[in-house]
Amino acid sequence: MTAISREDVAHLAKLARVEMTPVELDHMATELDHILSAVKRVQEVATQDIQPTSHPLAMTNIFRDDVVKPSLTNSEALSGAPAKIDGRFKVPQILGEE
Amino acid sequence: MTLDYLDYKAATEKYEPTLGLEVHVELNTKSKMFCSCATEFGAEPNTQTCPVCLGLPGALPVVNAKAIESSILIGLALNCSIAPYSRFARKNYFYPDMPKNFQTSQYDEPICVDGYLDVEVETDDGAKVFRVDIERVHMEEDTGKSLHVGGSTGRIHGAEYSLLDYNRAGIPLVEIVTRIVPGTGKYAPQVARAYVTELRDILRSLGVSDVKMEQGSLRCDANLSLAPIGSGELGTRSETKNVNSLRSVERAVSGEIERQANRLQAGERIVQETRHFLEESGQTRPGRSKEEAEDYRYFPEPDLVPITPDANWIEELRKRIPEKPSIRRKRLQTEWDCPDKEMTSLVNAELLDVVEETIELGAEPTRARTWWLGEISRLANEKEVLPTSLITTEFVAEIIALIVAGELTDKLARQVVEGVVNGEGSPKEVIEKRGLKVVSDDTALMLAIESAISAQPDTAERVRGGNIPAAGALIGAVMKATGGQADAAKVRELLLRHLGQGE
Ligand SMILES: [Zn+2]
Numbered sequence: 001m002t003a004i005s006r007e008d009v010a011h012l013a014k015l016a017r018v019e020m021t022p023v024e025l026d027h028m029a030t031e032l033d034h035i036l037s038a039v040k041r042v043q044e045v046a047t048q049d050i051q052p053t054s055h056p057l058a059m060t061n062i063f064r065d066d067v068v069k070p071s072l073t074n075s076e077a078l079s080g081a082p083a084k085i086d087g088r089f090k091v092p093q094i095l096g097e098e
Numbered sequence: 099m100t101l102d103y104l105d106y107k108a109a110t111e112k113y114e115p116t117l118g119l120e121v122h123v124e125l126n127t128k129s130k131m132f133c134s135c136a137t138e139f140g141a142e143p144n145t146q147t148c149p150v151c152l153g154l155p156g157a158l159p160v161v162n163a164k165a166i167e168s169s170i171l172i173g174l175a176l177n178c179s180i181a182p183y184s185r186f187a188r189k190n191y192f193y194p195d196m197p198k199n200f201q202t203s204q205y206d207e208p209i210c211v212d213g214y215l216d217v218e219v220e221t222d223d224g225a226k227v228f229r230v231d232i233e234r235v236h237m238e239e240d241t242g243k244s245l246h247v248g249g250s251t252g253r254i255h256g257a258e259y260s261l262l263d264y265n266r267a268g269i270p271l272v273e274i275v276t277r278i279v280p281g282t283g284k285y286a287p288q289v290a291r292a293y294v295t296e297l298r299d300i301l302r303s304l305g306v307s308d309v310k311m312e313q314g315s316l317r318c319d320a321n322l323s324l325a326p327i328g329s330g331e332l333g334t335r336s337e338t339k340n341v342n343s344l345r346s347v348e349r350a351v352s353g354e355i356e357r358q359a360n361r362l363q364a365g366e367r368i369v370q371e372t373r374h375f376l377e378e379s380g381q382t383r384p385g386r387s388k389e390e391a392e393d394y395r396y397f398p399e400p401d402l403v404p405i406t407p408d409a410n411w412i413e414e415l416r417k418r419i420p421e422k423p424s425i426r427r428k429r430l431q432t433e434w435d436c437p438d439k440e441m442t443s444l445v446n447a448e449l450l451d452v453v454e455e456t457i458e459l460g461a462e463p464t465r466a467r468t469w470w471l472g473e474i475s476r477l478a479n480e481k482e483v484l485p486t487s488l489i490t491t492e493f494v495a496e497i498i499a500l501i502v503a504g505e506l507t508d509k510l511a512r513q514v515v516e517g518v519v520n521g522e523g524s525p526k527e528v529i530e531k532r533g534l535k536v537v538s539d540d541t542a543l544m545l546a547i548e549s550a551i552s553a554q555p556d557t558a559e560r561v562r563g564g565n566i567p568a569a570g571a572l573i574g575a576v577m578k579a580t581g582g583q584a585d586a587a588k589v590r591e592l593l594l595r596h597l598g599q600g601e
Contacts, residue, residue, distance in 0.1 A: 077147045080154075089263075090259055091260050093258055
């Protein structure tokens with residue numbers, strides 16, 4: 001049994017706004033299945049005394065003081081924008097909700 | 099609608115509401131949650147952004163320590179446990195107000211869990227306390243602001259394009275989520291309002307947020323479902339967003355109870371959806387349907403390390419939790435012997451703190467309240483500023499002390515307040531410069547009295563003969579001679595005694 005179906009991949013592609021052809025979906029389903037199988041093998045090795053981690057470093061509590069530092073200027077902030085009006089980023093109309 | 103439309107009363111006689119509330123509060127830190135951009139309200143668009151809050155490639159976030167501290171304070175004030183280990187997570191979705199294409203939030207490891215808040219609601223059987231259980235308090239970041247341009251209605255559907263200002267993106271937000279509140283019955287709207295009010299007061303007393311609902315620094319979403327009374331079931335819930343005042347919280351809940359009851363009554367089902375509250379009508383209209391469950395693909399934020407607050411730090415913060423505002427209000431009201439109506443005025447005008455300080459500085463409670471609510475508030479209204487910005491509690495206490503000592507009349511004191519407010523200096527300086535002191539010095543008064551008598555010898559003679567009311571003319575002359583700064587009762591006493599009519 002595969003860990004990830006072609007439908008799962010299609011769903012993820014939709015969520016990630018990635019357009020994929022049927023051939024690509026098949027290909028990616030197979031590839032991701034390989035990856036997930038490998039992860040599954042690692043999980044078999046992991047036991048109760050191994051803490052799951054999201055970081056390679058055993059660090060906690062990295063904070064900064066609440067001090068304001070200069071921001072980008074308006075034109076710097078907008079310098080990479082494909083479209084802008086009145087100091088704001090212009091984006092295509094948003095459908096669906098307010 | 100047909101004849102069997104259920105009004106609110108009929109709706110709550112038939113259905114049991116179940117309430118849940120989510121409150122988002124913007125913290126009042128100087129800098130943003132994960133970067134050092136300023137958080138000032140009302141700045142020019144896109145002048146408070148940087149690679150981190152714009153989501154530019156390679157930018158790395160660093161957590162604002164003050165935001166963590168504020169979140170822990172909120173959790174402690176709401177009787178929560180503070181998690182010894184919590185993490186940030188990415189909530190993935192595409193929306194233009196979220197430039198990173200994910201919101202840095204907390205998912206299954208929030209910083210505070212399992213608290214409660216007791217709120218009091220007036221019921222048919224008197225005041226009743228409802229316990230609202232808090233499920234979690236978690237940290238996240240605000241989104242940018244969109245402006246929709248074009249289209250006929252101004253609503254998004256007709257918009258041709260949207261304009262984005264990311265100044266607000268990345269401002270620390272704390273989300274406070276209740277468990278479902280059972281057993282409120284027909285009082286669900288009042289419980290919702292009392293909860294948000296109490297929460298707002300607590301947040302204000304902690305000093306962690308501006309809690310201005312009209313500016314959006316405190317926002318409430320109300321979840322509501324109905325089930326037939328006694329069924330023991332939980333109905334399908336709707337989530338009403340965009341509720342921007344305390345009154346609206348109450349109206350949104352009662353409106354939604356009525357709407358859902360009538361749908362159920364008509365044999366329709368409730369759709370799980372987000373609804374938008376319409377301030378003008380008090381109604382809600384449907385927004386996004388949640389039939390297709392959202393899939394945010396949360397995962398631990400790889401750019402931020404876990405938060406493990408030190409137990410000593412938490413205990414230090416616990417010491418900073420002030421008295422619960424509702425308890426403090428009751429205590430002060432008793433101590434000051436203050437009528438309900440006046441207490442409400444003080445609370446609404448946010449003058450409790452200054453009145454308390456003024457009293458602590460020695461002022462008599464009734465006078466302290468009257469001066470802050472009366473003359474000072476009146477001047478503040480005129481100038482369209484806050485009363486607390488006009489004059490210090492020290493000066494108010496000083497002026498009240500002078501009144502009590504008989505050195506100022508109320509009328510003179512109003513002039514002193516006016517002088518202080520106009521920047522003429524301290525009360526002492528104003529009194530000096532304007533020559534406002536009450537003439538209570540007996541010698542000075544006697545001189546004025548004697549000159550009045552010598553100016554009106556006939557009147558004086560009549561008083562000597564027992565015509566006490568005739569003294570009025572002499573008293574008037576003395577008051578005129580002293581520029582109205584003498585204490586009239588004192589003048590009368592001295593004058594009558596001088597003319598052989600004193601007791
Ligand atoms: Zn920034």
